[in-house]
Amino acid sequence: MKGALWKWLGAMLVFYALIAGMLLPVPRLPILNETIRNLYFHVGMWFSMLSLWGGSAWFALLQLRTGDSKSDLKSNAAAEVGFVFGILGLLTGMLWAQFTWGKFWVNDPKLNGTAMSLLMYLAYFVLRSSVDDPNRRARLSAVYNLFAFVLMIVFIQVLPRFTDSLHPGNGGNPAFSQYDLDSGMRTVFYPAMIGWILLGYWILDLRARIRFLELKTPG
Amino acid sequence: MTKSSRVAPIHLFRFLIKLEGRQRSFVFQSLVYALSTAYIASLVFPNGANAQTWNGLLWMTLAFNAITASTHSFDREAGPRYFYLLGLVKPETLFLSKWAVAVLASVSLALLNLFLFSVFLGWPAQNALGYTLHSLCGAMGFGALLTTTSALASRTGRNLGLMAVLSLPLLVPSLIVGVRGGERFALGLSAVEYSLGSLGLGLLATALGYLLFPYLWRD
Secondary structure, X not given: OOOOHHHHHHHHHHHHHHHHHHHOOOOOOOOOHHHHHHHHHHHHHHHHHHHHHHHHHHHHHHHHHHOOHHHHHHHHHHHHHHHHHHHHHHHHHHHHHHHHOOOOOOXXXXXXXXXXXXXXXXXXXXXXXOOOOHHHHHHHHHHHHHHHHHHHHHHHHHHHHOXXXXXXXXXXXXXXXXXXXXXXXXXXXXXHHHHHHHHHHHHHHHHHXXXXXXXXXXX | OHHHHOOOHHHHHHHHHHHHXXXXXXXXXXXXXXXXXXXXXXHHOOOOOOHHHHHHHHHHHHHHHHHHHHHOOOHHHOOHHHHHHHHHOOHHHHHHHHHHHHHHHHHHHHHHHHHHHHHHHOOOOOOHHHHHHHHHHHHHHHHXXXXXXXXXXXXXXXXXXXXXXXXXXXXXXXXXXXXXXXXXXXXXXXXXXXXXXXXXXXXXXHHHHHHHHHHHHOO
């Protein structure tokens, strides 16, 4: 119960985001209209995805430093859960794009960054499945994980500065601008982001524990 | 330790270059690959291509040629020579000399590609010197990045398919910066910041590879 406090917090924040995100008033803007509520969900997927992949890289680093097989297991699980959040972020984003920009897929630096990072983790899974020896698999995939993660972070932080983007706060600055967000929306947005991240880590925790039990169970 | 530190990267580099000279099949393979891709490109566009298409085609060719050329760069180290080198040189030394060979190969392949493209498809780039130097910066970045992925792929023991799968997602940033900069140079504009971006990505990949390579190399 005591250790599960963050899980309760995460669940409550996600429920708060679902209810308040649908019911609380939002600014009425042309084109965006009510789709602006997608901000609480679409952006939350990315926050969760990036923090999970950050965790995956962290466990990969631990694996290389200590050679501990549990870190490898957690690193892999975090990459998988992050990948699922990435797909969800892509789907929510595509729906949003269809209703605001008129197309499901546009050529935008953020979308390129997403496509690249999803491909990267697919390559990571391919790499894992093609090495049989568990120790070598752990080490090789940890190296690829760190290599790819650092390149991805640089790519999604640096490249949008070169080109214009349809996303808000872009064309010079890939981050949020402080004037973009209405103050009423902030009261939902920030708790929602924390909620999604905690939910992501909860799923990671469960997945890593299942994997660990599978590893310990013979046959 | 005393034995390992006696071999400097430059000696190993000379040794590796000498090996390439003795056993020419990989060099020959890269030459034929470059020649056939340039010729196929000229068949695809019989009436010549406009600057943008030409530039895009050239960068695709550069990327795939670099992948093909570096696919086998760690093949010779897979057999008995692996143990020989493991005892003789530090992993960092091996990485630096392999890196130098890969960058040299990638840059000379890029020069060859530029020449072949100008023969078969014409030369629409206006700022010729800028364009050439920019391509060489991009090729350097490719070579630097592919050293690590090639080492990874060879350590899995299932090299052929895995090399492209692991490399392509990671090449995306360098490729995008390279193509966008190339477009500007081709139109006669200056785009030194793109060339610097390519170099920066190459340096980052080098630094990461240098730090991670020892974990790859030792079993």
